Amino acid sequence: MNRRLVTTLAGAVVASCLASTPARAGIEIQIFPPAWYIATARPVYYEGHAAYWYGSRWHYRDGRGWRTYNEEPRYLREYRAHREPERHYYEREHDRRHWEHDRDR
Amino acid sequence: MVAGFFTVAAAYAQAPSPTPGAAPNPSASPAEDQAGSELKEHHRHHHHGGVTKFIAMSLDTLGVDDAKRPQIEKLQSDLHAQMAAARETEKSLLLTLADGIAAGTVDTAKVDAAIAKLTAAADAVQGASLDTLNKLHAILSPSERAALADKVEAHWEVWRQVNHDAEPGGREHGGRLARLTEEVSLTPDQVTKISAALQTALAGGSAKFDPQKAEAHVKAFATAFAGDPYDAKVVSSNANGNLASRGATRMAVFYETVTPLLTPDQRTKLAAELREHGNYKPAPSAK
Numbered sequence: 407m408n409r410r411l412v413t414t415l416a417g418a419v420v421a422s423c424l425a426s427t428p429a430r431a432g433i434e435i436q437i438f439p440p441a442w443y444i445a446t447a448r449p450v451y452y453e454g455h456a457a458y459w460y461g462s463r464w465h466y467r468d469g470r471g472w473r474t475y476n477e478e479p480r481y482l483r484e485y486r487a488h489r490e491p492e493r494h495y496y497e498r499e500h501d502r503r504h505w506e507h508d509r510d511r
Numbered sequence: 512m513v514a515g516f517f518t519v520a521a522a523y524a525q526a527p528s529p530t531p532g533a534a535p536n537p538s539a540s541p542a543e544d545q546a547g548s549e550l551k552e553h554h555r556h557h558h559h560g561g562v563t564k565f566i567a568m569s570l571d572t573l574g575v576d577d578a579k580r581p582q583i584e585k586l587q588s589d590l591h592a593q594m595a596a597a598r599e600t601e602k603s604l605l606l607t608l609a610d611g612i613a614a615g616t617v618d619t620a621k622v623d624a625a626i627a628k629l630t631a632a633a634d635a636v637q638g639a640s641l642d643t644l645n646k647l648h649a650i651l652s653p654s655e656r657a658a659l660a661d662k663v664e665a666h667w668e669v670w671r672q673v674n675h676d677a678e679p680g681g682r683e684h685g686g687r688l689a690r691l692t693e694e695v696s697l698t699p700d701q702v703t704k705i706s707a708a709l710q711t712a713l714a715g716g717s718a719k720f721d722p723q724k725a726e727a728h729v730k731a732f733a734t735a736f737a738g739d740p741y742d743a744k745v746v747s748s749n750a751n752g753n754l755a756s757r758g759a760t761r762m763a764v765f766y767e768t769v770t771p772l773l774t775p776d777q778r779t780k781l782a783a784e785l786r787e788h789g790n791y792k793p794a795p796s797a798k
Contacts, residue, residue: 441668442547448574449658456574456658467661494571494796497549 437461438472448492450485457482459491543685554670555687556605556788558758559597559629560590561751562663562728563636565670566644567591569662571796575655584796586647591793593639597632597755598793604629604759605789608766613782615775617767626759634752644743648736656741660733667729674758675722679713680706687765694784695777705772712768713761720757725750 439447439460449456455466457475464475464482475482560567567590575583591598604625611617648656673687682688682702688709692702728748735746766785770778 440543440547441665441672442543442550444665445568445662445669446546446550446572448572450574451652451654451658454654456654456661467657492572493544493546495546495549496553 436463436474438465438474446494446496448494450482450491452479452481459486548685550669551673551685552690554666554758555673555762556785557601557791558674558755558762559601559633560594560636561633561749561754562667562725562732563590563640563751564594565663565666565729566640566647566659566732567594567793568666569659572662573651573655573659575651579650582650583647586643586650587796589643590640593643594633594636597629597636600625600629600632601755601759602789602791604763605785608763609782609785609789612766612770612773612778612785615770615778617763617770619763619767622763622767626756626763629759630752630756633755634749636751637746637749641743644736645741648739648741648743653737653739656739657737660737663736664729664733667725670754670758671722671725674761675720679716680709682706691769691781695773695780697777701772705769708768708772709765712764716761716764719760720753724748724753 437460439458443460444458447458447460449458449466450464451457452464452466455468457464457466459482464478465472466475467473478486557564567587570583570587570590573583604622607621607625608617611622647659651659677683677686680688688702688706691697691705697705728746728750731746731748735741735743766781769781773781
């Protein structure tokens, strides 16, 4: 299983760690998908989870937390090779429908 | 500094544990993109269904397979239909605000009446949508149900950030005032005056809204919907009216406050923007 399980710290604690060990090898920062991303991105279902491509990694929710695939699974890599992860644009969609409404009048 | 919801993973950690649960923090991400910005703008202006609206919106990006898509779109249409009365009231509110902005004075009595009507209509949405939610649960797989629950929680996080947590009159990038500055080209002097006026006008507004009620509704839905069996009736919390009232009130006070501080040209532009929001008509778009 090529997952990395990661320990989570709140932002303030992370900042503290980084300040005290700015160049220490072995420290990796991972950013999980924020709410605005989850709400606007179409996931890909894999291994029974909805996986989101964010920050050049695939992430998925496991219970109440998030996990990240350290290495991109083949299925997800191939999916991404054939199809760009989709987003939903609420205002753009609104503008498009508005334009279609005007056009059809 | 890089902000957001982080993990620090020591590559040599011996017994790493799963990420403990906390929702991603939408407010601190440094890289909000266009889709995220548009979502926030949407949530600043559309409050007609509360949590039910979050559910309907979550279907926009659930990622169901093609075979299920027609059924999901039908159920999404049904949810929109169940919110139609509230949406019409919201339209009336937005057009009232737009007319007032264009004229230079907002009719606050008419606005308050529209908000009260919107609140009642949004409150009634939950009861009307029970059968649809049960059908939706029956169609979705366990992983799709869990993903829907995640998305509803994500919409709530974003909604709360822009309609409750955001500092009144705040000038942060991507905030309501920053958006207005872009839309109507506010001068620095106008920004300063509007920011101060909003801080005064919206002071104490947060105290009138208890996010815990909405939080309880969202959590109750998410937990129940991700489980099996599911019966929509078991979710007894109903914060739809609270969400509609809070969001619409904050939106109205914002526009009532900024209107006298704008030039006629700026008011014309802003009124046109609000009319566009008022004429918003959701359509099934399950992807």
